[in-house]
Amino acid sequence: MLQKKICMLGSFAVGKTSLVRRYVESIYSDAYLTTVGVKIDKKTVQLSAQDVTLVLWDLYGEDEFQKIRWAHFRGASGYVLVADGTRQATLEKAISLEDGVRQAVGSIPFVFVLNKADLASSWEVDAGMEDRLVARGWDVMRSSAKTGENVENAFRKLTEKMLGA
Amino acid sequence: MPDDPVIRLPLDPNEEVSADAGKSFEKLRHLILAPEQEGLARLRDRVENPEQRASDLSAVLPEAIRLLRQQGRAEDLAEVLAPTVESALRESVQKDPTTLADALFPVMGPAIRRSILQTLRLLFESFNEAMEQSLSLRGLQWRFEALRTGRPFSEIVLLHSLVFRVEQVFLIHKKTSLPLCHVVAPSVAMQDPSLVSGMLSAIQDFVRDSFQGSQGQVIEKLQVGELEVWVEDGPQAVIAAVIRGMAPPAYRSELVEAVERIHRKFAHQLEKFQGETSPFDSATEDLTPCLESLHREKGSLRPRPYMLVFACVALLLLGGWFAFSARRNHKWRAYAESLGQQPGIVVTSSGRHGGRFVISGLRDPLSADPQALLQSSGLNPTQAEFHWSAYYALDDPILQKRAANLLKPPASVSLGVTDGVLHVQGVAPDDWLASFPARAAMIPGIRDVEMSRLAGASEAEFQRLQGVIRAAVVTFPIGSAEIIPSQSASLKVLLPEITALLQEAESLHESVVINVVGHSDSTGEESTNQLLSKNRADTVTWALVHDGSPRSSLRPRGVASAQPLRPETDEEARQYNRSVTFSIGTTVAPNP
Numbered sequence: 204m205l206q207k208k209i210c211m212l213g214s215f216a217v218g219k220t221s222l223v224r225r226y227v228e229s230i231y232s233d234a235y236l237t238t239v240g241v242k243i244d245k246k247t248v249q250l251s252a253q254d255v256t257l258v259l260w261d262l263y264g265e266d267e268f269q270k271i272r273w274a275h276f277r278g279a280s281g282y283v284l285v286a287d288g289t290r291q292a293t294l295e296k297a298i299s300l301e302d303g304v305r306q307a308v309g310s311i312p313f314v315f316v317l318n319k320a321d322l323a324s325s326w327e328v329d330a331g332m333e334d335r336l337v338a339r340g341w342d343v344m345r346s347s348a349k350t351g352e353n354v355e356n357a358f359r360k361l362t363e364k365m366l367g368a
Numbered sequence: 369m370p371d372d373p374v375i376r377l378p379l380d381p382n383e384e385v386s387a388d389a390g391k392s393f394e395k396l397r398h399l400i401l402a403p404e405q406e407g408l409a410r411l412r413d414r415v416e417n418p419e420q421r422a423s424d425l426s427a428v429l430p431e432a433i434r435l436l437r438q439q440g441r442a443e444d445l446a447e448v449l450a451p452t453v454e455s456a457l458r459e460s461v462q463k464d465p466t467t468l469a470d471a472l473f474p475v476m477g478p479a480i481r482r483s484i485l486q487t488l489r490l491l492f493e494s495f496n497e498a499m500e501q502s503l504s505l506r507g508l509q510w511r512f513e514a515l516r517t518g519r520p521f522s523e524i525v526l527l528h529s530l531v532f533r534v535e536q537v538f539l540i541h542k543k544t545s546l547p548l549c550h551v552v553a554p555s556v557a558m559q560d561p562s563l564v565s566g567m568l569s570a571i572q573d574f575v576r577d578s579f580q581g582s583q584g585q586v587i588e589k590l591q592v593g594e595l596e597v598w599v600e601d602g603p604q605a606v607i608a609a610v611i612r613g614m615a616p617p618a619y620r621s622e623l624v625e626a627v628e629r630i631h632r633k634f635a636h637q638l639e640k641f642q643g644e645t646s647p648f649d650s651a652t653e654d655l656t657p658c659l660e661s662l663h664r665e666k667g668s669l670r671p672r673p674y675m676l677v678f679a680c681v682a683l684l685l686l687g688g689w690f691a692f693s694a695r696r697n698h699k700w701r702a703y704a705e706s707l708g709q710q711p712g713i714v715v716t717s718s719g720r721h722g723g724r725f726v727i728s729g730l731r732d733p734l735s736a737d738p739q740a741l742l743q744s745s746g747l748n749p750t751q752a753e754f755h756w757s758a759y760y761a762l763d764d765p766i767l768q769k770r771a772a773n774l775l776k777p778p779a780s781v782s783l784g785v786t787d788g789v790l791h792v793q794g795v796a797p798d799d800w801l802a803s804f805p806a807r808a809a810m811i812p813g814i815r816d817v818e819m820s821r822l823a824g825a826s827e828a829e830f831q832r833l834q835g836v837i838r839a840a841v842v843t844f845p846i847g848s849a850e851i852i853p854s855q856s857a858s859l860k861v862l863l864p865e866i867t868a869l870l871q872e873a874e875s876l877h878e879s880v881v882i883n884v885v886g887h888s889d890s891t892g893e894e895s896t897n898q899l900l901s902k903n904r905a906d907t908v909t910w911a912l913v914h915d916g917s918p919r920s921s922l923r924p925r926g927v928a929s930a931q932p933l934r935p936e937t938d939e940e941a942r943q944y945n946r947s948v949t950f951s952i953g954t955t956v957a958p959n960p
Contacts, residue, residue, distance in 0.1 A: 206546045206562060206643045228560065240574060243566035255643075258546060258562045260570070274573040278544030280643065 206256040207365055208278050212271070212300055213285030214293040215264035218318040221348035222285060223259055226355065241275050248362045255362050271300070273307035281312040281365045283357060288317040288345065289325040294332065312364035313342075314357050320345040321352070523555075532613030533661035538565055539630065539651055540606050541641050545569035548605060548641070549651040553659045568597070568608055602627040604638035609658055622658055630654050696747075700725045703745050710736050711763035726753045732761035734769045762788065762813045771811050775804065781822065790814045793821035795828045826875055833869040834952050837862065837882065841933070842908055843947040846889075849903035851911060859908065863915050870921055873954070883923045883951040884909045889942040890929035902926030908948045923953075 211219040220242075227244035244259040260279070265271050276282070282304065286297040297315065304311070315336065317328060333343050342360055346353035414420045436445050460468050510528060514521040535556040539549040545568075547561035572587055586606065590597040596611045600623035607627050611619075630651055631638065637647045697720070704718035704727055712735025718727045725747075727738070738756075742749045761767075768785040777783055781794035790808055801824045808817045823831075840862050842855045851859065866882065873880035886905030888897035905924035913919045933949065934941040 204645045206544075206645060208544045208546055208566070208643075228563075241570045243563045243570060245560060245562050256562060258566050260566065272573060272577055274577060275570065277573075278541070278546075280544070 204256060205253060206258060207280040207362070208258050208260065209361060209365075210276055210279050210282040211259060211261045211285060212282050212297075212304070213264055214287070214290075214296040214300075217264060217285045217287040217290075217293050218348050219264060219283075219285045220261055222283075222316070222318060222346065222354055222357075223261060224348070226358070227259060240272055246358060248358055250359070250362050250366065255366070257358060257362065265296070265300070271303065273303065276304060276308045279308065279311060281314075281361050283361060284313050284315045285318055286315070286328075288319050288328050289322050291327045294328050298336075312361060314361045314364070315341045315343045316346045316353070316357050317343065318346050318348060321347040321349045531662040532611055532615040532619075534609050534611050534615070534619075534659050536610040537655045537658045538568070538608040538610075539648065539655060540565045540569065540608060541638070542602070542605055544641070544643065546641075546643060546645070548645050548648040549655055551652055551655040551659055553661070565608075568599075572599075598623060600624055600627050602631050604631060604635075604641075607655070607658070615660075616662075619660065622660070626654050626658055699745065699747055703742065703747060706745070707738055707741065710741070712736070712761035712766040713738070714759075721753075724751050724753045726755065728755040729757075730759045731756040732763075732766050733758060734766050734773070735761065760812050764788070767811070767813045771808070771814060774811055775807055785814070788813060788815040790817045791821075792817065792819045795823050795825055798824045798826055801825075826872055830869065830872040830876055830878075833865050833872060836865045837869060837950045837952060840865075841944070841947050841949055843944065844904055846943070846946060847892075847900065849886075849900060849907050851907055856911070859911055860915065863912060863917065866912065866917050866921075869952070870918070878954050880921060881923050881953040882921055883925065883953060884912075885931070885949050885951060886924065886926040887931065887933065887945050887947050887949065888926075888928050889945045890932070890936055891942070894928055897928035898926055900926070901928050904946075904948050 211223060213219050223244055223246070227246045240263045242261045244261060246257045246259060248255050248257060260275055262271060262275055284297050284301055286293040288294075294317070301313070301315075304313070317333070319325075336343050342364070344353045344357050344360070346357055348354065414424060433445065436442055457468065506528075510524045511521060514524045517524075533553060536550065536552045536558065538547055538561055540546070541548050545566050547565040550561040552558045571590075575587055576585065586599055586601045588599055588601075590599075594612055596615070598609045598611060598615070598620065600607045600609075600620070605627070607623050607630075609619075609623060633654070634648060634651065700720075701718070704715055704725075707713055707727065708715040708729075712732030714730040715727060716729040718725070720726075731738075738754055739749055739752075742752055760770075764785040764787070767788065767790070768783060771783050771785065771790055775783070777792070777794075778796055778800060781792060781796045781800075784791040790811070792804070792808070796804065801822070804819070804822075805817065808814060808819075840858070842851065842859055844850070844855070845852060869882075870880060884905045886901035886903065886908075888901045888904075890897075902925065905926050909919075909922045909924040912922060929945065932941075932945045933947065934944050936942045936945060
C-alpha cells in the first residue's frame with residue numbers, strides 16, 4: 204500500500220476543512236483543529252490502477268492568534284495551498300505561506316486552490332494574478348467546497364505531482 | 369605450470385651465468401624449493417577448486433554449527449538460514465507438494481490434535497471462569513455493569529480479570545508519521561492506523577512545541593483512564609503499543625528489543641521509505657509478540673471451601689425460609705378463608721403488606737372476635753392487621769344474638785331465629801311479656817315473630833292450677849256420701865290450690881266457677897244414685913267452704929253413673945267411679 208502525507212495550508216476561514224470534509228474518511232472532530240492545531244483525515248485516490256492513500260493533515264488556518272506549526276510539515280510529500288477567492292488578502296497570505304514551506308522543508312509538490320468559486324459576484328482575485336502565479340509554475344485551480352468543483356481534481360493533480368507522473 | 373612471481377628468486381640481470389651454472393642453479397633451486405612449491409600448489413588447488421573447497425567445508429560445517437550453538441549464536445544462523453529454508457520449502461511445494469506432505473504426515477496428525485485440545489481447553493477455561501464469575505457477588509456486579517454499559521458480559525469479565533492486555537501495536541515511520549505496520553489483538557475494535565499514527569505524531573509535536581521539548585524527545589506514555597499508549601522511540605521508526613490495564617515495567621524492554629530488531633531488519637527500507645508500506649508487511653512477526661496479555665491469578669477467582677459452605681448454608685436457610693414462609697402464608701390464607709365463613713364477617717381483601725398480614729372487610733359487632741380466632745389458629749396476633757367497617761349482618765345466628773341482646777329474655781324464655789323469623793318459647797314474666805311484641809318488632813333484620821309457645825307467668829300458673837284441680841279425685845265408700853279420713857286429707861291438700869286458682873283468675877280478670885261433680889257406680893237405682901252423687905258433691909262443697917273456699921265459686925251437682933271415670937269392668941273401677949271430681953268453667957269477668 205502506498206501512503207503519502209499531505210498538508211492542507213491556508214489562511215483562517217478560507218475553507219480548507221470544508222474542502223475536505225465531504226471527500227475524506229475521518230474519525231476526529233473539528234475540535235482538534237482548535238485544540239491540537241491539526242486534524243488528521245484520510246483520502247484514497249486511484250491513480251493508474253494504483254490506490255494511493257493520502258493522509259491529510261488539516262492545519263489550523265494561520266491568524267493573529269496562532270502561527271502555523273511547521274513541525275507538522277515534517278515528512279509531508281505535498282500540500283494543498285488554499286486561498287479564498289473572495290478575499291484578496293488570503294491570496295497574498297498563501298504566497299507567503301508557500302515561501303514558508305520552502306524554508307521549512309524545501310520545495311515539495313503542491314497545488315494552489317482558489318476556493319469559494321461559487322461566489323462569483325464577490326470574487327476579488329483578478330485573472331491577471333492567477334496568470335502570474337501560473338507563470339511562476341504554480342498549479343492554480345478554482346474550486347468550490349459547496350458544489351464540489353475541482354475538489355477531486357485538486358487531490359488527483361497533487362497525487363500525480365507527488366508520484367512524478 | 370607457470371612460475372609464481374612471488375616465489376621466484378631474484379636474479380641479477382647483469383650477472384653472467386653460464387649454461388651449466390644455470391642448470392646447476394635450477395637444480396639447486398628445485399632441490400631447495402620444490403617441497404614448498406608443491407605444498408603451495410596443493411593449497412592453491414584446494415582454494416581454487418570449488419569441488420575440493422566444498423569437500424573441505426563439508427568436513428568442518430557440522431562442527432562449525434555446533435560451535436555456533438555453543439557460543440549462543442544459533443539464532444543468528446537461524447535468521448540467516450530462514451529465507452533460504454523458506455524459499456527451498458516454497459520451491460519444493462511448488463514442484464511437488466506430495467513430497468513435503470508425505471514428510472509432514474507423521475507430525476501433522478498429532479499437531480492438529482494438540483491444537484484442537486488446546487482450543488477446547490481454553491474454551492472450557494473461559495467457560496469455567498465465566499461460570500465462577502456469574503455465581504459470585506463480583507460476577508453479579510459485572511453483570512449489572514454489562515447491562516448498564518450495553519457491552520457483552522464476556523467483555524466485562526475479560527476487562528476485569530485482565531491485569532493488562534496489549535490491544536494494538538503500531539509501527540510508525542517517524543519522519544512521515546505514516547503507519548508501516550499494525551497488529552491488533554483478537555476481538556479488539558480497530559481504528560484506522562493512518563489516522564491514529566498521524567494524530568499520535570501530531571500530539572507529540574503539539575506537546576513538544578507547547579512545552580519547548582527538543583526534537584529528539586518523545587512522549588513515552590499517554591494515559592486515558594485504564595488505557596495507556598506506550599511509545600518506544602527509534603531513529604527511523606517508533607512503536608506505539610495501546611495497553612489496557614497495568615503493564616509491568618519489563619514490557620518496555622520488549623518494545624525496545626522490537627524497535628531494535630526492526631531497525632536491524634529494515635534499516636535500508638526505513639532509510640528509503642517513500643510511502644510504500646508493503647516491504648514492512650513482514651514486520652508483523654516482530655510486532656505480534658508484543659501483543660501480550662496477563663490474566664489475574666486464577667486461584668483468587670476460585671470459590672474457596674468456606675465460601676462453598678457458606679453458599680450451601682445460605683441456600684439451606686433460604687430454602688427453609690421459603691418453606692416456612694409458604695406454610696405461614698398458607699395458614700394465613702386458611703385463616704382469612706375461615707374468617708369469611710364466620711356469620712357477620714365479610715372479608716373483602718387479604719394479603720401480605722410490609723411484613724404484616726392485612727385483612728379488610730365488613731364486620732357486625734356481634735360476630736366472633738377475629739383476634740380470638742387468630743389465637744386458636746396458632747398464628748402470631750401481632751402480625752395481623754384488621755381494617756373493619758361495621759354493618760348489620762342478617763345471618764340467623766347474628767339475628768339471634770341481636771334479639772337476645774335487645775330483648776334480654778328471662779331464663780325461662782328461649783329464642784331462636786330461622787330465616788329471619790324469631791321463634792320465642794317459654795314462660796315470661798307478665799311485664800316482660802307485655803312489652804315483648806313491640807320490642808321484637810324493632811330488631812333489625814327480624815322480619816316476623818312466632819310466639820305461640822310463649823306464655824305469661826300468671827297464665828301458666830293459672831293453667832297449672834286448673835290441671836291440678838281437674839286431676840283431683842275424692843272417692844267414697846259404697847252407698848255413702850261421707851268423706852273418709854284419707855280422702856279428707858287429700859281435700860285439705862287441694863284447698864290451697866283452689867284458693868290460688870281463684871286469686872290468679874282474679875288477677876287475669878277471669879271469673880272462675882269450680883264444678884264439684886258427684887258420681888256413683890252403675891249398681892242400684894239410678895234415682896238413688898242421682899241423689900247419692902248429689903250428696904257426695906254437696907259434702908265436698910261444704911267441706912271446702914268450711915275450710916275457707918268461697919261458696920259462690922263452687923257449683924255442686926250430681927251426675928249419678930252418667931259420666932263414669934272408668935268403664936266398670938271390675939270392682940276397682942266401680943270403686944273409682946264412686947267419687948267427686950272437679951271441672952273448671954271460666955268466663956271473662958267484667959272489669960271492676
